[in-house]
Amino acid sequence: GTKRGILERLDDGEVIVGDGGFVWALEKRGYVKVGEWTPEACIENPEAVRQLHREFLRAGADTMQSFSFYASDDRLGKGENEADSKFTRINKAACNLAKEVATEGDCITIGGLTQTPTYLSGAGKKATQEQFRKQAEVLVNNNMDVLLCEYFERLEEIEWAIEVCKTFGKPIAATMCIGPDGDLMNNSTGDCAVRMVKAGADIIGINCKFDPFVCLEGMRKMKAGLDAAGLRAHLMVQPLAFLTPDANKHGYTDLPEFPFALEPRLVTRWDMHRFAREAYEMGIRYIGGCCGCEPYHIRAVAEELAKERGKLPKGSEKHDMWGQGLRMHTKTWVRARADRRYWEELRPSSGRPLSASMSKPDE
Numbered sequence: 001g002t003k004r005g006i007l008e009r010l011d012d013g014e015v016i017v018g019d020g021g022f023v024w025a026l027e028k029r030g031y032v033k034v035g036e037w038t039p040e041a042c043i044e045n046p047e048a049v050r051q052l053h054r055e056f057l058r059a060g061a062d063t064m065q066s067f068s069f070y071a072s073d074d075r076l077g078k079g080e081n082e083a084d085s086k087f088t089r090i091n092k093a094a095c096n097l098a099k100e101v102a103t104e105g106d107c108i109t110i111g112g113l114t115q116t117p118t119y120l121s122g123a124g125k126k127a128t129q130e131q132f133r134k135q136a137e138v139l140v141n142n143n144m145d146v147l148l149c150e151y152f153e154r155l156e157e158i159e160w161a162i163e164v165c166k167t168f169g170k171p172i173a174a175t176m177c178i179g180p181d182g183d184l185m186n187n188s189t190g191d192c193a194v195r196m197v198k199a200g201a202d203i204i205g206i207n208c209k210f211d212p213f214v215c216l217e218g219m220r221k222m223k224a225g226l227d228a229a230g231l232r233a234h235l236m237v238q239p240l241a242f243l244t245p246d247a248n249k250h251g252y253t254d255l256p257e258f259p260f261a262l263e264p265r266l267v268t269r270w271d272m273h274r275f276a277r278e279a280y281e282m283g284i285r286y287i288g289g290c291c292g293c294e295p296y297h298i299r300a301v302a303e304e305l306a307k308e309r310g311k312l313p314k315g316s317e318k319h320d321m322w323g324q325g326l327r328m329h330t331k332t333w334v335r336a337r338a339d340r341r342y343w344e345e346l347r348p349s350s351g352r353p354l355s356a357s358m359s360k361p362d363e
């Protein structure tokens with residue numbers, strides 16, 4: 001068809017703006033349960049999922065990712081008869097919602113899958129790959145343009161997932177939720193990058209668990225690993241929208257504030273400008289967000305890279321860049337904040353005089 005695929009766009013050096021965090025945004029809206037993090041909302045409240053897709057589209061997202069997170073059969077299904085099992089219905093609905101909104105823009109649909117309870121149970125490669133095959137099959141049968149293996153903490157499991165996805169002949173993206181200190185099986189971040197590419201991924205990187213700047217530290221290690229191995233791949237990063245300089249290799253889940261008091265750590269749109277620029281300068285071209293990342297964060301990515309993309313997102317119709325919308329404010333001191341440097345240099349207070357700036361992660 002006319003729509004140019006993701007690899008064509010990336011090969012042409014184009015920026016792909018990703019969408020943000022679905023489970024996190026929908027949990028705040030009462031459609032997802034913390035701890036389960038499963039996407040029943042696709043069949044129970046499709047209007048909420050559709051609306052969030054539309055908000056990310058308006059913010060400039062070039063991708064619509066199926067809300068199929070933690071939707072493997074071993075987590076969702078109870079082995080009921082395939083056709084109308086919860087597993088099949090949720091994954092199918094997730095694809096349809098992503099496709100519906102993707103057609104409202106010139107978006108690429110991304111079929112997402114992630115780590116499984118089967119792997120953690122120690123059931124081994126065959127049983128684990130069967131889970132990936134089942135879910136990838138539904139995503140491909142429902143016309144997702146790309147398969148994304150995301151939020152893997154262990155290299156071996158994402159290698160198995162990539163191997164399975166490769167059999168479907170779609171472009172493959174793969175992101176691990178690791179920082180600069182490697183995965184949970186003592187594989188270095190650089191080695192994780194190399195082995196994801198060797199397993200067959202076209203686009204590799206990091207998503208979740210760590211803040212935008214810690215993720216970029218991890219991406220620098222991934223890039224160095226690929227360079228040392230003489231490998232090339234497109235780079236992708238979808239960080240948390242929470243600041244986590246104090247996290248250990250387990251990321252935000254080990255911080256005392258996880259999951260119900262991370263709000264003081266939220267990044268501002270200005271942090272996202274700085275992140276998007278640094279990511280772009282590193283050669284990363286698929287730039288989105290994960291947990292905590294709301295549409296205004298994605299709009300900031302699209303605005304920071306407006307020149308490179310040759311366009312502003314629709315949502316910028318209601319947002320003059322760098323605070324220019326304050327020029328007409330009645331208060332002179334607020335008018336003075338219609339200034340890029342003011343916002344770039346501001347170190348915002350937390351408003352919590354008794355709060356420490358950092359916490360100690362639980363082991």
Ligand SMILES: N[C@@H](CCSCCCCC(=O)O)C(=O)O
Nearest residue numbers: 020021022023024037069151208
């Ligand atoms: N594409 C997904 C990624 C979710 S990343 C992790 C979500 C919570 C994990 C946990 O605490 O177990 C989404 O946007 O929801």
Ligand SMILES: [Zn+2]
Nearest residue numbers: 208209290291
């Ligand atoms: Zn996440």
